[in-house]
Amino acid sequence: MFVCQRMTVLILSSMFIFILSACGGGSSSDTPDETPPITSPVTYSNYTIVAIDGYLENATAWLDVNNSGNYSSTNPTSQTHENGEAVLSIPDTFIATNFPVIVEAKPAITFDKGLNRLITNHFTLAAPAGERVVTPFSTLVYIKMKSGLSLESAIIQVSNELQISQTDLLSDFIATNNERMTLIAADLVRLNIFPTTPSALVQVTLNPLNISAEVTKYANIQSDVNSFKTTVRNSLNVIELDTDNDSVADSEDGDIDGDGIPNEQDNYPYIVDRHTKANPGELILGQSKTEVLLAGQWHYFELTTPDNILLNINLSQLTGDVDLYVKQGSIPTKFDYDCRSNNSFTNTEKCLQRLKQGQQHFIAVVAREDSGYRLEAILDEIVVSKVSLLLHGLASSADTWSHLVSDDSFFAGSCSTLSLDDELTELPQVNSKGEYCFRLDFGGYDRDSNLATVGLDGKTCIVVGGCNGDFSRFNVLGEEVEYAVTQIVTELGVDTEIILLGHSRGGLAARAYLQNSDSQYKEYVKSLITTGTPHQGSPLGRFYKYMDDNCTPKTTYRQDNSVCEDSWEVIELLAGDRTFFGIPIGKKEMDLLVPSIDFLSPESTEIKALNDNLLALDNIVIGQLSYRGTNFGILAEDVGLGNDYDLYDYGAWFVGDHPHPSTLRYIENGQTRASFVGDGIVPAYSQQISELLTPFARNVDLSFSSTAYNVIHTEQTQQVSDLYSVFESVRVQIGWEQ
Known part of the structure; x- marks a missing residue:
């Protein structure tokens, strides 16, 4: 037996015969097996970096995998977002910590959160390999390393020169509230010490003497760690002290300390003693x-x-x-x-x-x-501002509250509409009880490429002003509620108390805001009232998944003479797009293509996530208004040729299009239609947040239920008498009715 190995053969004797074929060499006529190599798929992981002068938003960040300093389209690249964060998608063929990160900030594009405005000067920052916080300080370390220093030596040099702790030098100094580092970083950028472009950064690394000299000049001015000094460039472009912070260098300033006394008449020309930090x-x-x-x-x-x-x-x-x-x-x-x-x-x-x-x-x-x-x-005078904020639901808008707003028992027609695109500049008139009304128009993020979602069959929001939140997840809708609350509290002050009244999905948006530990101004919300809110989802939401799994794209299944064609006709009917022999039928009630339909499914991750953190609702008064007199599937009035539109009227004459019974069985998911009695869309049990709170030993404070026949979901905001009952009870509970 011959064992074939790669080895150097030493010929000790001419009698030793090496049999090539036994080692797998074969003759020239042998044909080796040619099995194509197996290529493993490339996987990606997220690599988050933070860009700071103040936190930089909308700057370009990339992993410099070529170690060239210049940008290349092959580099993993991303834009920075809130708090300066950029998430780079890194293929598993790279070890991200082996490469530096570079960030380019551009005037009129990049927003500096510290300055609260767009920047006016172009600059490029970098961080050494393995560092994820990109700052002016990391850039100085990066440049020194390009000159041949080790990371440790570069950190020591920069720390000693600027008198900053070595352990703090490469940190997020804003997060740690390091005021000295914050001020120095802003100065280094303001003074245009850093290269403007990536190409200029490359040149600086080749010849770092100029930037080193300028940093040294600046460091000498700031040598006293207990006193921060203002610096400017003089007319010769040299960095110099500006004692009175008037943007004129001391050597060229006729009044160095800015006290109104010319230098030649001032006994203490360098002493600033008017309204300063040291002497307020x-x-x-x-x-x-x-x-x-x-x-x-x-x-x-x-x-x-x-x-x-x-x-x-x-x-x-x-x-x-x-x-x-x-x-x-x-x-x-x-x-x-x-x-x-x-x-x-x-x-x-x-x-x-x-x-x-x-x-x-x-x-x-x-x-x-x-x-x-x-x-x-x-x-x-301490006066409590009492506010009601009205939150509409799916396929709706702020106008849905018109009946309630115009009623004299509520707001007598005075209720301001808020949206993410507008600032609150004028308060509405208070009602007879001295209370303000605001209603939120959702949809501010529906066209945001980073936050908006795509609906059924590729449906997207094409309306410039947004699509009423129908393309936003609950947590994003919660951010819109937070924006509205912030506007209200900022305008009315800290003695503000707010009732959130949410219809349908508006109640879920309110919960998303209140249950988010990072939300601001939650302490001003005294009560949450929900009406028709699908706290446990709606079976109608399953229609979306059925269509997505079985009937898309529309171009393939719209005319299949089967289940899918029935369902596409239902979608068109409820959207107001259906025609019959060229004659329009139906009217716009809801768009079953929008992603919010999917989010409202009882099995959706959005519903499940919202119901995982209910303890956050402990500190507010909760009121629920539910309806239990309408069979599931009665969605609207006067859609077809009859009156109420019922999903279950398959095959009936003159009542419009309906889904095939097999589709309805999918929606029911093993339950019966009778078990879903409620308001036509949301079963009664799902409208009651109390069913979710009971396992946590928490009951709702006020509960109202109506068994009125055929009060359908879309009409609940018109039930002013029911809303008045729950609203007045809440007012008493939180002390508004004195």
Whole structure:
């Protein structure tokens, strides 16, 4: 037997015969087996990085797999989003931590969250291989490593020069609230120290002397770690101290400390003692200060207040763009404050602070452009603003609440509509009980390429203003509720109490907001009322999956003379698109193609996720209004040639199109139609959030149920008497009815 191995054969004797064929060599006539290689599929994993000057949004980030510094279309690339995060999709052929990350920020495109505006200068940042936080500091380390230093040596050099802890140097300094690093990073970018483009970055790594000299110049100015100094470039483009923060270098400034006294007449030309961080000016309640600020300059004031008051701090008579920051107990910064008012190009800024104990307050005023201002702090009467926020459902809009809004028992026609595209600029009139009404028009994210979902048969939102939330998941709708609540509280102040009234999917949007641990301003919501809300989903949602699995694309199945053709005709009928011999029939009631239909299925991941975190509803009053007098499948009135449209009228004359019975069996999923009695779309049991809360030893506070015959789902917002009953009971429960 011969064992074939790869080896060097040493010929010890001419009598030794090496038999090639026994080692698998074969003769020239042998034909080896040619089995094609098996290629494993490429898999991808997410690699998240964070880009910071302030957090940079809409900057381009990529993994530099060629180690060239330049951008290539073969590089894993992504755009940064909220809080500077970019998620790179990395094939398993790369080890992401072996390559640096580069971020390019472009003027008028990239948004700096710290500045709260689009950037005005072009710059490129980088981070060494394995580092996921891309900052001005990581860029300096990257450049030094390109010059031949190790990562450890580069960190030591940059840390020593800028007097920053080595352990902090490559961190997210905004998340750790490191004010000194935040200010230095902003300065290094503002002073245009970094290369503008990736190509320029490559050139800097080849000749780093210029940038090293500028960093050293800047570091020498900031050598005192206990005092941060303002820097600018002088007329010769040299970095220099700007003592009074007036954008004029000290060597060229006739009034270095900005106190109005020329240098030659000033005994202390470098001492700034007016409204500075070290020496804030005194602000007294009821007394105003009129001042002038130059672009980029900060003024600081200190204020002491009595107990249990509502403090109203106002900037008025503005001649330029000025922002207001307020913090109790310590100096506010751009990233650390209790209240910020930074509306662009308005002539007033305002912060309302509700205090139960006397506090020392610090107020900062910063100018984005040269401006005068008048600062005043007064005490306001503590008045609770009572607000109802109305949330509509699927295939609906804010107009669905018109009957309730116009009723004198509610709001007598005064109710402002909010949407993600608009800011709240004018309050509605209060009703006879002194309460405000707002209604939210969902759909702000329906056309967002990163958040919107695609519906049945590739259905997308084509309306510029959005599609009423029908293409948004519940968590995204919750963000729209959060936006509306934020607008309301910001305008009315901290003594605001809110009732959320949600019809159908609007109730789920309210829950998505209230059950999200990251949501803001939830403490202002005192009650949640839901009517017709499918807390456990609707069997009608299964129609979407049936169609998706069996009857798409429409071009193939629309005319199959079978089950699918029946179902496509139903979709067209309810969407108002159905014709018969060229004659339009049906009317627009709902679009069964939108993805929200799928989300409302009892088996959907959206419904299941929403019902996993019910303990977050512990601190509010919950009221539920449910209907149990309508058979499942009665969807609307006057759709076909008859009256009520019933999904189950298959084969009946003059009542429109209906799904095949086999489709209805799929929707029922082994249950009976009778078990789904409710409002035609949502079974009674699903309308009751109490069924979900009971296992958590939590009951709803108020429950109302109607057995009125054929009150269908789409008509529930018109049941003003029923809504009045639950609404008045909630008002008493939360103390509005005194």
